[in-house]
Amino acid sequence: MADRLPKRRHDRLVALDRRHLWHPFTQMKGWLEADPVVISEGSGIYLTDTRGNRYMDGISSMWCNVHGHRKAELDEALLAQSRRISHSTLLGFTNPPAAELGAALVRILPSGLNRIFYSDNGSTAVEVALKMAFQFWQHRGERRRTKFLSLNQAYHGDTLGAVAVGGIDSFHSTFEPILMKGFKGPSHYCYRCELSLDYPQCGLACADRVIEMLEQHGDEIAAVILEPLIQGAGGMITAPPGHLRKIYEACRRLDVLLILDEIATGFGRTGRMFACEHEGVQPDIMCISKGLTGGYLPLAVTAATDRIFSAFLGEFRDLKTFFHGHTYTGNPLACSVALASLKLYEQDRILENLQPKVTLFSERLSRLSAHRHVGQARHAGLMAGIELVRDQKTRRPYDWEEARGWAVCNEALRKGLILRPLGNVVVLMPPLCINLEELYTMLDIVENAIETALPSS
């Protein structure tokens, strides 16, 4: 047990929250009736609430924490920068951390991505990417290229452009009437194949469908946008090997831009710095955020090739300017923390140290697959989804209203682990700094929580 707040203060915070806040992705009727956990402190992979309970952070505080909470080097970078200046604009000016971070990112990004456009969160990074791709073709005189191709089950954020290229019915269909129209290809959801095929006999038919669409409509398509290797919010849906590479090669052949959304997968989550490295793919545009600041501050980047960038160069009167920007673009505090975070990747040998953790993760997840209510336990690096099913043989899912994912997560919370499900999929995404012993404990809790919430006999 850690320090707790006096009960009166805790109760007041809860009352203030209930009276004034509206939480994201939350049915507030249920929230107003529930007894919320108030997180007040964090250290390493642990979070502490106002009642003094300590929890493991099993979802990296919404998929962004990397080095743990209150990491001395990141705290210091933030403080040191705040003693100089907290914010000045990138519209018409620059600042040291933004310039230095730009150079540091170009060194680690897939080759060719030499230009860094800052924004504040994943959704805005995607908006920037879509507008950039569209405007690129306008400057090139290919005015018919006004559409995007994305996948079913995709998630690219919650602003309208990002929603338009999303493919999760429960999140996105409400907004259908106000979304731009585009092309949707099948997801690579092998466990529930949309084409009713089996992997590997299918020969990656889902990727072939995407390629057929590109062949038929390529001259209308500005870009393909994908989450490489794993569709996160769609249910941690891993792609079979070669899927990304196949689409990439078709994009190259047909000269359609490829935007990779590495907002969740970037910065080591899949075992490599960026997921596209697993398949030797170099996108035209890439979106990164979440782990960019180690999970400390909102910051995002849309990185582009010289080819894209140079299409925007011209005289003032040519109106080739990219008319897009946000107030906090290139914020010096966030950029300083991101720089310090990148240094830690080298200093703490984050990527080198990941491999044994990924191996343990893999072993324990496959053990979980034996549970009769686990349909599939899949992962890419340290990003995992455990899909719960009513019946393993028929793969029959639980009805949405049964909230079985939540039942498992609530059980985990009681046992000291914070998780958040995506429907019937229990997501597990620990901070990369987790050690083997902690990872072992975390997986024990997950196993126990599933067994308690959904007894196997």
Ligand SMILES: Cc1ncc(COP(=O)(O)O)c(C=O)c1O
């Ligand atoms: C792949 C992907 N793209 C975009 C986003 C949106 O990022 P943000 O929530 O910072 O807007 C997310 C968030 O989970 C994501 O996983």
